[in-house]
Amino acid sequence: MNALQALLREGDGVSRAVAALLLLMSIASWVTILWKAWLLRGGTGSVLRSIAAFWQAPSIDEAAHRLAGFDRALLVLPAVQALRASSASDAASLAAGGDPVQRLTRALRDALHGALRRLQGGQILLATVGATAPFVGLLGTVWGIHHALATIATQTGGFTIDKVAGPVGEALIMTAFGLAVAIPAVLAYNVFGRLIARIEAELEGFAHDLLARFAPASH
Numbered sequence: 001m002n003a004l005q006a007l008l009r010e011g012d013g014v015s016r017a018v019a020a021l022l023l024l025m026s027i028a029s030w031v032t033i034l035w036k037a038w039l040l041r042g043g044t045g046s047v048l049r050s051i052a053a054f055w056q057a058p059s060i061d062e063a064a065h066r067l068a069g070f071d072r073a074l075l076v077l078p079a080v081q082a083l084r085a086s087s088a089s090d091a092a093s094l095a096a097g098g099d100p101v102q103r104l105t106r107a108l109r110d111a112l113h114g115a116l117r118r119l120q121g122g123q124i125l126l127a128t129v130g131a132t133a134p135f136v137g138l139l140g141t142v143w144g145i146h147h148a149l150a151t152i153a154t155q156t157g158g159f160t161i162d163k164v165a166g167p168v169g170e171a172l173i174m175t176a177f178g179l180a181v182a183i184p185a186v187l188a189y190n191v192f193g194r195l196i197a198r199i200e201a202e203l204e205g206f207a208h209d210l211l212a213r214f215a216p217a218s219h
Contacts, residue, residue, distance in 0.1 A: 015147065018140035018174060022133060022181050029129045029185040032122035036192050039073050039118070044198045050076040051206050060084055075115045075199065079207055082107035083214060101215045108207045115203055119196045123189060130186035137178015144171025 042049075050071040057063035064080050071077045086100075086107040 014143050015140060015174075018136060018143065019177070022136055022140070022174075022177050025129045025133055025136070026181045029126055029181065029188070032125050033184065033188045036122050036188070040192065040195055040199070042073065043195055044202060046070065046073065047075055047199050047202045051202065054080060054206075073118070075118070075203060076206065078111040078114055079108055079203070079210060082111040083210055101211075104215050105211060108211055112203055112207050116200060119199060123192065123196070126185045126189040126192070130182045130189055133182035133185065134175070134178045137175045137181070140174030140178070141171050144174055147171075 050067050053066045053070050054063040054076065057066055060080065060083060064077065064084060067077045067080060083104070086104045
């Protein structure tokens with residue numbers, strides 16, 4: 001930490017800009033990690049309990065009421081609400097008209113895509129931070145070394161180990177800073193990616209079951 005402070009204090013605008021960029025990337029990735037951890041805190045178990053609560057309900061309205069207590073992440077409930085809206089819609093618009101099976105398919109697809117967008121939110125940011133932060137840190141290191149050597153060259157007395165080792169060692173901190181930003185983002189991206197894939201498979205299966213169960217009644 002002292003080396004980083006010394007680098008920022010003695011560095012130029014480029015070094016400070018790189019450090020600020022890494023700090024912003026770290027804050028953005030950790031905010032995303034905490035938000036997604038809260039969103040996916042129940043994992044596939046929450047989705048499975050919500051689906052089980054739906055099929056155990058005596059009616060669609062009662063199922064929607066029960067899901068309010070199970071589906072806090074709003075991943076399963078949108079499909080149930082789309083099912084209710086599709087069965088209650090009239091032909092007042094192009095979306096509400098047409099074949100009932102196609103109307104229900106469209107409503108379930110839109111609900112599924114909405115849930116998947118919530119699940120995938122932040123994944124691109126985590127992947128971007130994980131892929132670019134080490135190179136941003138390396139850029140800071142290279143520039144810091146260049147700046148340190150250029151400063152030493154203007155001093156009298158020539159090059160000595162003690163004059164070079166300190167500034168170069170401080171510049172290397174930027175590489176470590178970049179890795180410290182990237183590693184949590186990469187780990188979170190991989191963990192969340194596997195969890196999202198399992199939840200996505202459950203939601204797709206649920207949408208398929210809804211279509212198979214309720215589409216014939218729409219004729």
